[in-house]
Amino acid sequence: MNTVPSQETTPSAGHWRSYAPLDLHPILMHAMRAFNEQGYHGTSVRDIAGRVGVTVPALYYHYENKQALLATLLETSIKDVLDRCRAAAREAGDDPLARFCGMVESIVLYMAHRRQLAFLDTEIRSLEPQNRARYVALRDYLEHMLLDTVEEGRAQGVFTTPIPADAVRSVLVMCQGVANWFREDGPLTAEEVAERHVLLSLGTVGHPAAVAGDVVLPFPRRTPAGRGAASRASSG
Amino acid sequence: MNTVPSQETTPSAGHWRSYAPLDLHPILMHAMRAFNEQGYHGTSVRDIAGRVGVTVPALYYHYENKQALLATLLETSIKDVLDRCRAAAREAGDDPLARFCGMVESIVLYMAHRRQLAFLDTEIRSLEPQNRARYVALRDYLEHMLLDTVEEGRAQGVFTTPIPADAVRSVLVMCQGVANWFREDGPLTAEEVAERHVLLSLGTVGHPAAVAGDVVLPFPRRTPAGRGAASRASSG
């Protein structure tokens, strides 16, 4: 069966910014939560079944095994980021600066809105080689997309970093990091976090205007300053 | 017993840059490797004992339980980073720019030279609340140190980021990220990676000179360009 969320693939403009409540098969939903709280190996099949409110065999009726749960979740997740990032890039057109900003925004929005799915990235180690290979290939593709944009921007003099590959990896790492600390009830909305990370990322790839302070992004805040990192809780 | 590495705390200048081969009690060493490869819950006590070449009870003679192995490893690790980072900051003196660069360099050097220890950071979730609290407190202290420096630099006009707290968190995330992908046999040495991350971090906190290209760091390379991310292997 492997019922998967409808994936929200309507092609309307800016659709990559909109997030309906996560709609996963109940088994996947509870597996995701359990894996987040206890990790893959720390979660038993009985635990997942218990959360769902069914027996263990019912779970095996829907999914081949425990591994398939994780693989399905991770693949669902990376494909959604990739789709949204591609949509953002398409919408931004050919200008490397706009593309870069759109891609970073889309990725960070995902990390915040789909935090629990995105956080499972820490569990790739628990994927069997074949599943991991598929996942890593998709993640590499995302990195490749971003790197192409940065290198084009560099050719046009928009980005000044002498080390685009390292810059892109760092940008992705810090975007991914959002899934580690973002909390819905924190001081910043997902949109604000995305905006801030666009600015930070521009600095990382060396966009002079951003660093000189010439790029003025609106920073609507729910708290006056910025220091309070909401819940620093180091992870699940 | 809980034999712990000699910690290399000689107070000579720049000592935070030097890394002797990791010298851990064999049990800790093999536990570290196993946790890296399979995660905490994915590793059995029997597996660790087997790697060490002793029986299970021998292991329990030296460490209270499996949890103590992880807690000891993580605490050893974070304390070492903290010591080195403090030493780097002390050596840099009062100038915020120099302090910031030194601290970032020291952290990245640690992530590369002590990759296997640093990578265990992904296992904090498996720490019991008490152990986790201690670990997180130390990590927060590190973040606080860096934030103070950045805010002082901001007051002096050295850093222009309007969001220092977010910038610092991002910098730390991207430093920590080094432990995920760095390989000793990759195209870059630990020192080169540290240097590059100093530059990237300067961009992230908005150091204008870095982004304008005025800060020229030497970039000795083992490979001509930079794109090749060595082994991207997503994790352990």
Next chain:
DNA sequence: GGGGACTTACTGAGCGTTCGCTCAACGTAG
């Protein structure tokens, strides 16, 4: 519209294995 064939979603029981951990006993070095 009644009935056989088939499917979907699920259950209780339990398989064999492995888990973290313990205990009594042992050789050896000081």
Next chain:
DNA sequence: CTACGTTGAGCGAACGCTCAGTAAGTCCCC
């Protein structure tokens, strides 16, 4: 003779997973 470091044997509990079986629905044929 004592303390240290280790061992073989094994505890109870939990693990991932499978089995045979069943209630309820859907389908199409006549």
